[in-house]
Structure formats: C-alpha cells, structure tokens
Amino acid sequence: MPRIGWLLATWLVAGLSFGHEGHGHDDKIGGVPLADFRVNELRIPCVEVQNLDPSVDGQFFDVILDRRGNSMNFELKFAEVENPQLCQAIADFAKFHDDFEDAGDATRILVICERRQSRSKVSVNAESLIAGRYAAQIVSGASVANSALKGTEGDEVEFDFDSDPADIAEGATAIAPDFIQGTVSAKILNEAGETVVAVDSVPCLNK
Known part of the structure; x- marks a missing residue:
C-alpha cells in the first residue's frame, strides 16, 4: 500500500x-x-x-x-x-502474489474471508510448498474447521471453506453460516500434522 x-x-x-x-x-x-x-x-x-x-x-x-x-x-x-477490511484484503493479496517482498523460497499463506448475514466463506492459499499433501485449519472465535488432505499443484495448494450448500457440493469444507466472528486465523499442516505456515487474526469482509 x-x-x-x-x-x-x-x-x-x-x-x-x-x-x-x-x-x-x-x-x-x-x-x-x-x-x-x-x-x-x-x-x-x-x-x-x-x-x-x-x-x-x-x-x-x-x-x-x-x-x-x-x-x-x-x-x-x-x-x-x-473500508479497512477491504483495503487489508487487497494489501494481503498483493503481497502474496508480488515478488517484491519475496524472501527466497519461503512458504507464504493468503487468507480471504467474507461474512454475510447468513453465510461464511473462507479461502486459504499457500505457495512455495514442497510437493506433497497438506490440510488447512481455520479458527474464528471458538469455532475450528479442518479440511481434508489435498495434493499440491506445482508448489501451491488452495482450500475453500463455505456454508453455502452449492459450494460445499463443489468440494468446499462445510462450516456454519455464523462461523466467522470478526477475524480468521489459519495454518497449513503437512501429513504429519506439523504446521508449515500460519497467519493470525485476518480481518474479514462484511457484506
């Protein structure tokens, strides 16, 4: 910014x-x-x-x-x-995809989350990963959700969490409509359950 x-x-x-x-x-x-x-x-x-x-x-x-x-x-x-949530989301997206602040091959994580009146939606992306299978865990307030393991595509992996039935049917991990409570923390776990990269308290868009 x-x-x-x-x-x-x-x-x-x-x-x-x-x-x-x-x-x-x-x-x-x-x-x-x-x-x-x-x-x-x-x-x-x-x-x-x-x-x-x-x-x-x-x-x-x-x-x-x-x-x-x-x-x-x-x-x-x-x-x-x-809107601070909107601007922070734009800043996080730019930093994730921009090589300007790229610390070599360091793994990076991007979380984009949105709360509507009757819907919660979270996307977790990571890149510069070693080839393999990974899972994502998200936390908001007292709520926790875990994805299934997923293989990398190149050096990247992406996970979607959603309360919308249509998105769940397309493969998103199901969460409650009121899952998001202000901010979301997330981490990427390897097959051994070890944290590879994490981010805390990402502000979410409210619509």
Whole structure:
C-alpha cells in the first residue's frame, strides 16, 4: 500500500475536510491507482497511513492529488477514510502474489474471508510448498474447521471453506453460516500434522 506521510500532514495543516465511511459520503475512488493527465489528477485507493499521528496511523484512505503545473509533483486535495477490511484484503493479496517482498523460497499463506448475514466463506492459499499433501485449519472465535488432505499443484495448494450448500457440493469444507466472528486465523499442516505456515487474526469482509 502507498504511504502518504507528509502529504496527509500537508492536507491536515491546510484544514481540508475528509469523509468517514458510513457517514453519508459516497465512495469516490475504486479500482487501481489512476493518473489522469486530462484533468491532471492522481487517484489512489487504499492508502495506508503510518508514523503520522496515533489518531490516523494504521487507517486507510482514498486520496486525490492535483498535478502542479507541468511537473510530476502532486498536491493532496481530497482524502476519505476507506473500508479497512477491504483495503487489508487487497494489501494481503498483493503481497502474496508480488515478488517484491519475496524472501527466497519461503512458504507464504493468503487468507480471504467474507461474512454475510447468513453465510461464511473462507479461502486459504499457500505457495512455495514442497510437493506433497497438506490440510488447512481455520479458527474464528471458538469455532475450528479442518479440511481434508489435498495434493499440491506445482508448489501451491488452495482450500475453500463455505456454508453455502452449492459450494460445499463443489468440494468446499462445510462450516456454519455464523462461523466467522470478526477475524480468521489459519495454518497449513503437512501429513504429519506439523504446521508449515500460519497467519493470525485476518480481518474479514462484511457484506
């Protein structure tokens, strides 16, 4: 995720207002970052703030910046708080698939989870695994679910957990509709039951 640091500080000093999700403001930015030179704007969704102020550190913002003249310098003109679960899911997905932070052949894990009114859905992916069979375990609150063993495809393996009957019929491991309680922790186990890679407290999307 991009960091705005001094840009947000400039915006705060300038006293520009910003919207909070869920307080009557429409989401103005979606998709990928966009540089539109027709209107000299740079639009960036899901910017994570770090090391600015405790009141905003760790939050995600959608931002719009104006180009200054014919330079490649931009000035922040708009910032709006964005859904933290959505932005974190995007960040986790990018980090999992991007080689920029690849630590050699280290095994990586990605968890994507979604809670609806009457449905829970969790996907667990791992890559850079030694060829073999693995299982996934997910935990949310007091609930625990374990998949069956599954063989790798290349160096990857993927597990789906779902409360939807159609997805269960297609091979997803069954979980209760209320399985997800805020966050999900997950781990990949080898055939000996040993943990190969794990992640704790992944925030889930709520729809």
